[in-house]
Amino acid sequence: MNSTPTGTARFLPERVRAADTAHLWHPYAAVPGAERPYVVTGAGGTRLSLWSEEGTYHVVDGMSSWWSAIHGYRHPVLDAAVRGQVDSYSHVMFGGLTHGPAAELAETLVALTPEPLEHVFLADSGSVSVEVAMKMCLQYHRSTGSPGRRRFLTWRGGYHGDTFHAMSVCDPSGGMHSLWGDVLPAQVHAPEPPAGFDTEPDPLYVDAFERLAAEHAGELAAIIVEPVVQGAGGMRFHHPGYLRELRRIADAYGLLLVFDEIATGFGRTGELFAADHAGVAPDVMCLGKALTGGYLTLAATLCTGRVARGIAGGEVPVLAHGPTFMGNPLACATALASVELLTRGDWRGDVARIEAGLREGLAPAERLPGVREVRVLGAVGVVELEAPVRMGEATRAAVEAGVWLRPFRDHVYAMPPYVCGPEDVAVIAAGMVAAARASLGEGPR
Ligand code: PMP
Numbered sequence: 403m404n405s406t407p408t409g410t411a412r413f414l415p416e417r418v419r420a421a422d423t424a425h426l427w428h429p430y431a432a433v434p435g436a437e438r439p440y441v442v443t444g445a446g447g448t449r450l451s452l453w454s455e456e457g458t459y460h461v462v463d464g465m466s467s468w469w470s471a472i473h474g475y476r477h478p479v480l481d482a483a484v485r486g487q488v489d490s491y492s493h494v495m496f497g498g499l500t501h502g503p504a505a506e507l508a509e510t511l512v513a514l515t516p517e518p519l520e521h522v523f524l525a526d527s528g529s530v531s532v533e534v535a536m537k538m539c540l541q542y543h544r545s546t547g548s549p550g551r552r553r554f555l556t557w558r559g560g561y562h563g564d565t566f567h568a569m570s571v572c573d574p575s576g577g578m579h580s581l582w583g584d585v586l587p588a589q590v591h592a593p594e595p596p597a598g599f600d601t602e603p604d605p606l607y608v609d610a611f612e613r614l615a616a617e618h619a620g621e622l623a624a625i626i627v628e629p630v631v632q633g634a635g636g637m638r639f640h641h642p643g644y645l646r647e648l649r650r651i652a653d654a655y656g657l658l659l660v661f662d663e664i665a666t667g668f669g670r671t672g673e674l675f676a677a678d679h680a681g682v683a684p685d686v687m688c689l690g691k692a693l694t695g696g697y698l699t700l701a702a703t704l705c706t707g708r709v710a711r712g713i714a715g716g717e718v719p720v721l722a723h724g725p726t727f728m729g730n731p732l733a734c735a736t737a738l739a740s741v742e743l744l745t746r747g748d749w750r751g752d753v754a755r756i757e758a759g760l761r762e763g764l765a766p767a768e769r770l771p772g773v774r775e776v777r778v779l780g781a782v783g784v785v786e787l788e789a790p791v792r793m794g795e796a797t798r799a800a801v802e803a804g805v806w807l808r809p810f811r812d813h814v815y816a817m818p819p820y821v822c823g824p825e826d827v828a829v830i831a832a833g834m835v836a837a838a839r840a841s842l843g844e845g846p847r
Contacts, residue, residue, distance in 0.1 A: 415441040415453040430577075437793075440801070445475035448819055448826050450806050461806045464816035464830040468808075469633070469665045470696030473743055474821040480695050483739035487732050496524070496729040503734035510741055511702060514674060516683035519704040523721065524729040528664040528690035529563025531701035532626075534723050535686045536567045539624040539658045542709050545716025548656070551623040553587070555615055555657070559594040560627060561634035562662050571626050573635045590618050595644050599630070599779050603643040611647070615655050624658035624686070625651070630676035630779075633665035637784045637813050639777060642679035649682045658709065664690040664701065668741070669749045670817060672757065672780035685709050695740030700733035744820075752820040756781040756827050760816070763831020770835075772842040774812070783831065784815040785838045792841045799840030805833025814838050 418441045427433055443458070444451035452459045466472055473480060487503065494501060508522040523538075525531040536554065543551035554571050561576075562568040569578040570586040579586065592611050596604050615622065629645050632638045645661075652659040661684040666676035670692070673679050677687070686709060690701030713721055727733075760783035767785045768776045774786045791809040800807040800814075807816060807830075814837045816830050 447474045448822050459801050461804050462826045462829045464805050464807045464818055466817050466819045467696045469817050470691040472692045472820045473695045474819040479743050480697055480739055483736045487735035492732050493730055501731055503731045504729040507734045507738045515704055516677055518683050518706040520707045521705050521710045523703040525701040526725050526727045527699055528701045529565040529568045531688040531690055531703045532562045532568040533565050534703040535660050535688050538686055538705055542712040543623050546712045553589055553621050555590045555622050555625045557592045557594050559632050559635045595640050597638045599639040601641050603641050608647045612651050615651050619655040622657050624660050626660040629661045630671050630679055631666050637815050639779050645680035645682040658685040660686040662688045664688050668692040669753050670780055672753055694733055694737045697736045698733035700737055753781045759824055759827030760831055763828050767835045767838050782817045784813055785834055787812045796837040796841040800833040800837040803833040803836040805830050807837055
C-alpha cells in the first residue's frame with residue numbers, strides 16, 4: 403500500500419505558504435502563527451509528502467491524521483466508495499429524507515457495538531457527537547421525572563472536544579478551563595484513576611469515586627469518560643476494571659454511563675472498542691475519527707432503547723438536534739466501506755503487530771535521561787518526557803528521520819495507520835526516539 407504520493411500542480415507550495423500565513427487559523431494557534439506548518443503535497447498508503455522552505459520530505463505517517471486514517475491514504479476501496487457515492491448523490495438533507503448509506507451504516511454500527519446500543523445519531527464531528535450524548539442524558543432525565551439531574555461526573559485528565567459542554571468535561575486544569583472556567587457548565591471532576599493498563603483497580607480510588615457519585619447523586623445525569631485510553635488529555639492508560647466499577651456505580655445511583663470512544667474506537671487499543679476490554683456496555687457511546695477511515699468528517703452517538711424511549715416519553719418527545727450535514731451520504735458510504743474493510747480484514751493481527759513493533763522500537767527511549775515513561779497499548783505508543791516537548795526541535799527531528807509526528811505537552815506519541823508494515827513501524831519508533839532526544843537537547847545518535 404505504499405503507492406507514490408501525488409500532488410496537485412495547482413497548489414504550488416510557495417503560494418500555499420503565503421496564503422496560509424496571511425489567512426488561516428490552525429488548531430490551538432494564533433494568527434498570524436509563529437509556527438510554519440509543513441505543506442502537504444501528496445499522500446498515499448502510509449506516506450505523506452511534505453514541503454517546507456528547508457526541503458521536501460516523504461515521511462511515514464505516525465499520526466493517522468489524529469487517529470483517523472487507519473487504512474492509510476488513497477486506499478482503493480475507500481476511494482471507490484467516495485466516487486461511487488458521488489455518482490449517486492453527494493449530499494441530501496436528512497430532515498424528512500433518508501438513504502441507503504445512513505441506514506446501512508446504522509445497522510452495521512449497532513451490530514458491532516455492545517449489545518443494548520440500538521439507536522444512532524449521525525453527527526458531523528466528534529465534539530458535536532459529545533454534545534449530542536450530553537443532551538441525550540439531560541433530556542432523558544428531564545423526560546423521566548428528574549429534571550434536577552443536570553451535571554456530569556467525570557475523572558480528570560480527559561478530553562472530549564472543543565464545544566462548550568464537551569469542554570466542561572475536559573480536564574479542568576487544561577487551557578479550556580483556565581480560559582473559559584467562568585462560562586463552562588460546572589461539572590463534577592473526580593481525581594484521575596491510577597494510570598496503567600495492567601494496574602489493577604485501586605479499591606480506595608473506587609470508594610472515593612463512589613462517594614462523589616453518592617454525594618452529588620440527585621444532581622448528576624451521567625458519568626462520562628474515555629474508556630481505557632485518555633487521549634488528548636494526556637495519553638494515559640487505565641485498567642479496564644475501572645469501567646466495570648463505573649457501570650456498577652452508575653446503576654446504583656441512577657446515572658447514565660457515557661463512553662467517548664471517538665479516539666479508541668475501531669480497534670485502536672487492541673479490541674474493536676475499548677469497552678470490549680471490560681465487557682461493559684455504556685448507555686451512550688460516541689464514535690468518530692476512524693469511522694470514515696479519516697476520509698470525511700462524521701461521528702455517531704449511539705444510545706440504548708431505554709434512553710431513546712425515555713426521551714420519547716417526555717413533554718418534548720424529540721431530540722432537539724439536527725445539523726445541516728447530518729447523515730451526509732458521502733461520509734456514510736465511506737464509513738460503511740471503512741468499517742467493512744476493517745472488520746473483514748485481520749485488524750486484530752495488524753494492531754498486535756504494531757504493538758509489538760512499537761514496544762521493541764521504543765525500548766531505547768526507556769533508557770534516556772529525561773524520559774518519564776514509555777508505554778504502548780495496541781496501536782498507540784507514548785514516550786512521556788519529564789518536561790514539555792520542545793515542539794520545533796522534536797517535529798523537525800522526526801521529519802528528518804522520515805516520520806510525521808505531532809507531539810503535545812510532555813508527550814511524543816504515535817498511533818500509526820493499521821496498514822503500516824514492520825519497516826514502517828520501526829521507522830516510526832526510531833522517529834519518536836529521535837524526537838524525544840531532540841526535545842531533550844541531545845543530538846542524533
Ligand atoms: N473525544 C475524544 C476522545 C477525542 O479524542 C476527540 C478529538 N481529539 C474529540 C472527542 C473531539 O472530536 P473532534 O475533534 O472530531 O470534534
